[in-house]
Amino acid sequence: MSLLHTPPNRPSGKSVQLMTTCLCDTFYADVAQATVEILEYLGCDIELPDGQTCCGQPAFNGGDWKSSRKVVRHAVKTFKGDKPVVVPSGSCAAMIFHGALLAFEKEDDLPEVKALGERTWELVDFIVNGLGVTEWPGKFDASVSFHSSCHLRGSNSKAAVHQLMGTIDGLTTKQFDEEEQCCGFGGTFAVSFPNVSREMGNLKVENLIKPNPDIVASADMGCMMHFGGMMDKQGMTIKRMHIAQILRDSLKNGGLI
Amino acid sequence: MKSHQAIDITARDLNAEIKQSTYLASKAKTEKRKAILEQDYQDPDKLREIAGLIKQHTLENLDRYLAQAEANLIANGSQVHFAVDGDAANQKVLQIMQENGAKSMVKSKSMVTEEIEMLPYLEKNGMEIVETDLGEFIVQIDDDQPSHIVTPIIHKNRRQIAESFEREGLGEYNDDPETITRRARAYLRQKYFDADVGLTGANFVSAESGRIAIVTNEGNARFSIAANKIHIAVVGIEKLIPSDRDFSLFLNLIGRSATAQQLTVYNQFINGPRSENQPHGPEKMHVIFLDNRRTEVLASECNEILRCIRCGACLNVCPVFRQAGGHAYRSVYPGPVGAVLSPLLAGNRYPELADLPKASSLCGACNEVCPVNIPIPELLLRLRDRAKKEKIKKATKGTPALGLWATLCSQPTMWKTALTMGHTMNYIPTEIIPHPAARAWQHARKLPKFQGGEFRKWFKNRNKS
Numbered sequence: 001m002s003l004l005h006t007p008p009n010r011p012s013g014k015s016v017q018l019m020t021t022c023l024c025d026t027f028y029a030d031v032a033q034a035t036v037e038i039l040e041y042l043g044c045d046i047e048l049p050d051g052q053t054c055c056g057q058p059a060f061n062g063g064d065w066k067s068s069r070k071v072v073r074h075a076v077k078t079f080k081g082d083k084p085v086v087v088p089s090g091s092c093a094a095m096i097f098h099g100a101l102l103a104f105e106k107e108d109d110l111p112e113v114k115a116l117g118e119r120t121w122e123l124v125d126f127i128v129n130g131l132g133v134t135e136w137p138g139k140f141d142a143s144v145s146f147h148s149s150c151h152l153r154g155s156n157s158k159a160a161v162h163q164l165m166g167t168i169d170g171l172t173t174k175q176f177d178e179e180e181q182c183c184g185f186g187g188t189f190a191v192s193f194p195n196v197s198r199e200m201g202n203l204k205v206e207n208l209i210k211p212n213p214d215i216v217a218s219a220d221m222g223c224m225m226h227f228g229g230m231m232d233k234q235g236m237t238i239k240r241m242h243i244a245q246i247l248r249d250s251l252k253n254g255g256l257i
Numbered sequence: 258m259k260s261h262q263a264i265d266i267t268a269r270d271l272n273a274e275i276k277q278s279t280y281l282a283s284k285a286k287t288e289k290r291k292a293i294l295e296q297d298y299q300d301p302d303k304l305r306e307i308a309g310l311i312k313q314h315t316l317e318n319l320d321r322y323l324a325q326a327e328a329n330l331i332a333n334g335s336q337v338h339f340a341v342d343g344d345a346a347n348q349k350v351l352q353i354m355q356e357n358g359a360k361s362m363v364k365s366k367s368m369v370t371e372e373i374e375m376l377p378y379l380e381k382n383g384m385e386i387v388e389t390d391l392g393e394f395i396v397q398i399d400d401d402q403p404s405h406i407v408t409p410i411i412h413k414n415r416r417q418i419a420e421s422f423e424r425e426g427l428g429e430y431n432d433d434p435e436t437i438t439r440r441a442r443a444y445l446r447q448k449y450f451d452a453d454v455g456l457t458g459a460n461f462v463s464a465e466s467g468r469i470a471i472v473t474n475e476g477n478a479r480f481s482i483a484a485n486k487i488h489i490a491v492v493g494i495e496k497l498i499p500s501d502r503d504f505s506l507f508l509n510l511i512g513r514s515a516t517a518q519q520l521t522v523y524n525q526f527i528n529g530p531r532s533e534n535q536p537h538g539p540e541k542m543h544v545i546f547l548d549n550r551r552t553e554v555l556a557s558e559c560n561e562i563l564r565c566i567r568c569g570a571c572l573n574v575c576p577v578f579r580q581a582g583g584h585a586y587r588s589v590y591p592g593p594v595g596a597v598l599s600p601l602l603a604g605n606r607y608p609e610l611a612d613l614p615k616a617s618s619l620c621g622a623c624n625e626v627c628p629v630n631i632p633i634p635e636l637l638l639r640l641r642d643r644a645k646k647e648k649i650k651k652a653t654k655g656t657p658a659l660g661l662w663a664t665l666c667s668q669p670t671m672w673k674t675a676l677t678m679g680h681t682m683n684y685i686p687t688e689i690i691p692h693p694a695a696r697a698w699q700h701a702r703k704l705p706k707f708q709g710g711e712f713r714k715w716f717k718n719r720n721k722s
């Protein structure tokens with residue numbers, strides 16, 4: 001049983017709304033850019049709702065559901081219509097289609113929140129299960145340790161990521177110990193439990209780099225901000241990429257975009 | 258690193274040897290559990306789902322199933338008692354012992370008696386009690402606390418155990434596990450014969466037949482009962498399952514989830530006291546059903562936690578438990594299950610334990626291994642919301658206030674302005690940011706370069722060139 005209860009029968013199609021995520025809006029512009037580039041390569045027409053901010057997850061996880069609802073209500077207002085909403089982050093997607101439902105259990109506007117959840121997709125899940133793309137063209141000569149973030153646990157996204165990565169010419173996926181283990185981010189957890197979080201991060205980094213990959217990758221910038229920040233602090237120079245950047249670079253290397 | 262959260266502080270200060278024992282044992286158990294389930298079943302998740310549904314159904318009809326179990330237990334010759342709390346249960350046990358002139362008890366492992374602190378109560382009242390589970394026996398001679406619900410001494414290594422045995426006069430120092438076990442057995446064997454009462458818990462009670470199932474790996478529950486005239490079973494009311502047919506599913510799951518065994522070594526089904534044509538066994542059997550706030554939990558929005566069959570899988574897989582150890586949870590139920598259950602069972606001690614639900618990155622590994630599919634992360638989240646609403650300091654300490662942030666996130670103009678202004682962050686050495694949350698972050702990590710608004714700009718301009 002999955003923790004996430006990814007909604008069934010979500011709408012697909014090539015006209016989509018992009019939820020950039022607050023982290024890409026503030027820190028990781030190129031991840032959002034890569035997301036646009038691959039979706040457009042697939043023929044999608046992208047709408048970027050201007051008023052968007054965040055999905056509300058930090059407050060939800062921190063226990064401040066009241067504040068979280070405020071942010072979710074704003075997202076519901078911003079992402080109007082019935083187009084699929086695509087998010088380059090497993091955890092933000094899960095906040096919309098799972099977490100928000102808990103926070104709104106006793107609220108009158110639960111149906112609106114639910115309706116948004118029922119058309120929200122994590123990026124790679126959308127590409128594979130929404131658009132039916134099962135092979136990724138181009139070329140990407142590198143070995144990758146892929147950190148499967150916890151919000152991919154039991155969701156369609158994990159298999160989708162491996163499906164696509166497995167078909168990219170030149171790419172090899174590294175196996176490593178304790179793949180299922182959390183990196184220790186957990187939003188506010190990282191600052192309210194600094195010691196446990198750091199130890200978890202150290203263990204994750206150690207396992208990720210042990211097989212000597214060229215690249216460490218993830219589908220969630222939250223995790224990478226945490227353990228990547230630790231790698232920076234420790235002076236590790238190994239390259240880190242979001243899955244969207246790998247997919248985009250593969251197209252570029254193959255001369256497809 | 259300075260911290261405000263008790264569990265984080267315990268993890269930071271935990272003795273390296275204990276941390277290592279806990280980590281290695283938990284990791285090995287998690288891997289073996291997964292391997293055996295995947296080896297034996299095509300879709301183990303389906304079993305977890307069904308088991309969860311059966312337990313939830315039982316809980317939702319608990320009044321009916323309890324009455325049915327009581328009637329069948331009585332029909333089988335047992336005496337049934339209901340205890341509203343720990344004091345009532347302890348008094349009942351003492352009363353049964355006194356009425357029968359009993360002075361001593363052998364006891365098999367039972368979390369529920371830890372919960373109600375039965376052992377010190379009976380000792381205070383002049384009874385001699387011997388724990389017969391090897392792990393609990395070591396906890397008892399060390400005057401320690403269990404740190405795990407299945408393997409109570411997961412925090413100890415064999416050197417430490419060998420030293421305890423030497424100290425207690427159970428032979429010269431020897432840390433060979435077989436020798437340790439043999440010595441404990443030799444010591445306990447006589448105790449079984451000397452005791453007046455055998456006490457056990459119960460893993461499952463079938464409402465349909467009143468039959469009780471107890472699983473152990475050491476056979477000590479069996480010994481505790483067989484050699485005595487009186488058997489007392491103390492049972493949480495959530496231990497019921499509807500029918501005998503359900504034993505098979507739950508026994509298959511508990512052995513694999515707890516200890517990666519296809520079946521626990523000793524599985525006992527107890528119908529009641531011995532009947533006239535049975536030559537051996539206890540003459541009297543008492544079953545004490547314990548509430549101790551379980552009905553309150555049942556009425557709460559966290560009632561799924563009562564499905565728990567105490568397999569310990571969620572502890573083993575939990576990265577926080579692995580770092581902090583079981584004692585960090587300051588209650589008999591540690592790890593993810595404890596982080597939900599302990600504050601709920603605490604009554605007016607709730608504020609003291611309200612921080613436990615914060616001790617999780619919400620990674621969801623606990624839900625994924627739970628044989629009764631308890632959505633533990635959701636329950637942790639509900640309890641966080643409750644603590645925040647009730648303004649419980651212990652829980653909210655160290656979590657940055659997010660009210661202002663929420664306002665920022667619901668005002669697009671403010672948000673976009675902040676995106677632009679945020680560039681200043683690139684010029685401030687982040688180590689000196691005076692916000693405690695920022696300090697906690699910066700201690701071990703660097704912040705990425707601020708790029709606020711750059712993607713929006715690119716998106717807007719990209720078709721112009």
Ligand code: SF4
Binds near residue numbers: 564567631
């Ligand atoms: S909550 Fe689930 S995994 Fe944890 S001890 Fe209980 S039954 Fe086992």
